[in-house]
Amino acid sequence: MPEMIGYLAATLTTASFLPQAILTIRTKDTESLSLSMYSLFTLGVFLWLIYGFYISDKALIFANAITLVLAASILSFKIYNVLFKKG
Amino acid sequence: MPEMIGYLAATLTTASFLPQAILTIRTKDTESLSLSMYSLFTLGVFLWLIYGFYISDKALIFANAITLVLAASILSFKIYNVLFKKG
Numbered sequence: 001m002p003e004m005i006g007y008l009a010a011t012l013t014t015a016s017f018l019p020q021a022i023l024t025i026r027t028k029d030t031e032s033l034s035l036s037m038y039s040l041f042t043l044g045v046f047l048w049l050i051y052g053f054y055i056s057d058k059a060l061i062f063a064n065a066i067t068l069v070l071a072a073s074i075l076s077f078k079i080y081n082v083l084f085k086k087g
Numbered sequence: 088m089p090e091m092i093g094y095l096a097a098t099l100t101t102a103s104f105l106p107q108a109i110l111t112i113r114t115k116d117t118e119s120l121s122l123s124m125y126s127l128f129t130l131g132v133f134l135w136l137i138y139g140f141y142i143s144d145k146a147l148i149f150a151n152a153i154t155l156v157l158a159a160s161i162l163s164f165k166i167y168n169v170l171f172k173k174g
Contacts, residue, residue: 006135009137012128016128039104045094048100051092051093051146066161
């Protein structure tokens with residue numbers, strides 16, 4: 001039962017992040033996204049993943065592994081655009 | 088050491104959400120926010136909090152209690168605006 005709640009929580013918070021990730025990866029437009037917000041968020045998700053491994057929690061690992069890939073993709077586009085394009 | 092990583096992760100992901108929460112609570116403008124995204128996210132954060140209590144994980148409880156208050160505030164403004172204002 002607790003494990004099911006963890007996976008449902010993981011699915012919901014990851015799913016809520018998907019539309020932004022899909023939009024950004026498709027359009028590569030990051031002008032209205034905040035570099036500092038995505039830097040904090042990506043680092044935070046990375047640390048949640050490490051923490052998930054430390055306490056051997058599968059729901060935490062599952063949620064944050066997927067979210068990390070999405071957040072890091074968005075952050076990479078943002079950094080690329082800041083460095084080489086308009087922002 | 089694992090506990091410190093959990094709290095650092097909690098602080099970072101919560102902090103990354105703060106600017107949006109402050110902006111929305113201050114302006115009450117929710118037109119560019121997605122109702123379905125915030126519904127999924129708020130429910131997900133609520134379930135992470137329940138899960139945190141189930142597995143007695145203080146970092147999970149701490150992070151998701153704060154984020155739940157912020158996300159639920161934004162969602163309440165959004166629902167109010169959808170029902171009584173323009174969107």
